[in-house]
Amino acid sequence: MTAPKTILVAGTYDTKDDELSYLAERIRAQGGAVLSMDVSVLGDPKTPTDLSKHQVAEAGGSTIQTAIDSNDENVAMQIMAKGAAALAARLHAQARIDGVIVLGGTMGTDLALDLCSALPLGVPKYVVSTVSFSAMLPPERLAADIQMILWAGGLYGLNSVCKSSLSQAAGAVLGAARAVEAPNSSKPLIGMTSFGKTILHYMVQLKPALEQRGYEVAVFHATGMGGRAFESLAAERAFACVMDFATQEVGNHLMGSGISAGADRLTNAGNSATPQMIAPACYDLVDLIGWQPLPDRLSDRPSHAHNRLLTSVVLTADERRQVARTMSAKLSTAKGPTAFLLPTQGCNEWDRPGAPLHDAEGLSAFCEELRTTCPANTQLHELPCHINDPDFSQTVLALFDTWVAQGIVPPGQP
Known part of the structure; x- marks a missing residue:
């Protein structure tokens, strides 16, 4: 049997722990594996993630304390975005992940665009966002094969509406990781x-x-x-x-x-x-x-x-x-x-x-x-x-x- 495909699940676990955990559970229920990444700044997840917010900040050459001391959520999230992108690229180079899915509102989506752009063409990249397809997303920040799913009813807490989006997203990213034929032509x-x-x-x-x-x-x-x-x-x-x-x-x-x-x-x-x-x-x-x-x-x-x-x-x-x-x-x-x-x-x-x-x-x-x-x-x-x-x-x-x-x-x- 082949090893299960591992999906990197990233988001702010201090505010979206239930939603991210539900997403991970749906991936595992379909036979996939999950590597969780916390990109929070102020709070902590209910249970430790595989990759902590401290590891994320350090991967970008900074610290969580620096992000907190900035007293500016935009500056803090850019610190985390830089670290998340660097860490995701490292995980892919080490063959530890087969795809990625990031959950968020505007803050999480801003980070997600950097993270996805750090991964090469052929790595499934899914962003579940309350602002998917919005005109506020600049074309130059979108990875060539990024996929977006509108997170309907997902601003705060789980409900049957947002579960519909999250469960589809779980199937989409895992299915893509299983089915993808990454570019690998022998011809120029x-x-x-x-x-x-x-x-x-x-x-x-x-x-x-x-x-x-x-x-x-x-x-x-x-x-x-x-x-x-x-x-x-x-x-x-x-x-x-x-x-x-x-x-x-x-x-x-x-x-x-x-x-x-x-x-x-x-x-x-x-x-x-x-x-x-x-x-x-x-x-x-x-x-x-x-x-x-x-x-x-x-x-x-x-x-x-x-x-x-x-x-x-x-x-x-x-x-x-x-x-x-x-x-x-x-x-x-x-x-x-x-x-x-x-x-x-x-x-x-x-x-x-x-x-x-x-x-x-x-x-x-x-x-x-x-x-x-x-x-x-x-x-x-x-x-x-x-x-x-x-x-x-x-x-x-x-x-x-x-x-x-x-x-x-x-x-x-x-």
């Missing part, structure tokens, strides 16, 4: 960004061509959270090469859209010296939350309601110049080989001549600004085609093959 991984095939086509040609060359290809949906996952993996040097062609999230963040991948979008591959090819798919649009009214300053613009969740609004020529400057500034810090592929005839299916969002003047303004600001460390390749034309994909593959031949990208594996 290519990270690519895109949108659906109605607006961008290149991945249809590129993915099978790269797979035939012996690479694995992961395509990320660049609508905020997809870009966040892409950036977090790029920061971990998970990719042998990056094909970051759907960079619209840079403009989204610049324009203050809620559909953001964070301020560090388009920087992590460069910071990790990962070879990167960049293109400006949908640079001309800002994505907005579709069920919210358009801001007054954008209400008279041409727009496309993609569905009830997402509406894309066209940027002005000046705004496109600003996007070009921002992209150039981000690429200027890259430490590895960087190429910018600029399709001068358009960058999404809606901006072709005759299409409803076509703006030749805006496209020209973006291209001219990019030519002017493209940094010296970035090779600019101007392509007299549209991003959805076969010529774009063929140019990408030709450049990729050159990088492989030069040893910039490792060779594929059969």
Whole structure:
């Protein structure tokens, strides 16, 4: 028989002992094992946990007394968050845990985001929170494969409503630990960004061509959270090469859209010296939350309601110049080989001549600004085609093959 999967159960046992103990009991009832971690500051659990609050604080280079003496719950919880993240990473490295579940309100959730981000992709990470899915959770703090469950009726004490959430969460994390197939490909991984095939086509040609060359290809949906996952993996040097062609999230963040991948979008591959090819798919649009009214300053613009969740609004020529400057500034810090592929005839299916969002003047303004600001460390390749034309994909593959031949990208594996 295989050993039972061990789940790290973390939370403030001084205030949520009953709830955390119930969660642990449900995991054990399904044949799992539990390692309990107390992240309290002032109080103590009813019975000792496997990992005490003192051990947590010390793992972060501090002490419980320091947290208490701060007389500030925010400072104190950040001390515990740092220790919880460090301790969780250590436990995983020692093969002592197979998954983690953290319980909390805003304080516990703040800590949970740090703890989950300290664990690699493929380790089941569940957060049961009273603020799951809330807009107060910044995309850049969410681990690439984090799972969240809304803790309904769970602010104070056990009841039948919150037990429903907790029991499902117990089954979810243990089931995930048993079923997970963690990333462990023998082939070099290519990270690519895109949108659906109605607006961008290149991945249809590129993915099978790269797979035939012996690479694995992961395509990320660049609508905020997809870009966040892409950036977090790029920061971990998970990719042998990056094909970051759907960079619209840079403009989204610049324009203050809620559909953001964070301020560090388009920087992590460069910071990790990962070879990167960049293109400006949908640079001309800002994505907005579709069920919210358009801001007054954008209400008279041409727009496309993609569905009830997402509406894309066209940027002005000046705004496109600003996007070009921002992209150039981000690429200027890259430490590895960087190429910018600029399709001068358009960058999404809606901006072709005759299409409803076509703006030749805006496209020209973006291209001219990019030519002017493209940094010296970035090779600019101007392509007299549209991003959805076969010529774009063929140019990408030709450049990729050159990088492989030069040893910039490792060779594929059969």
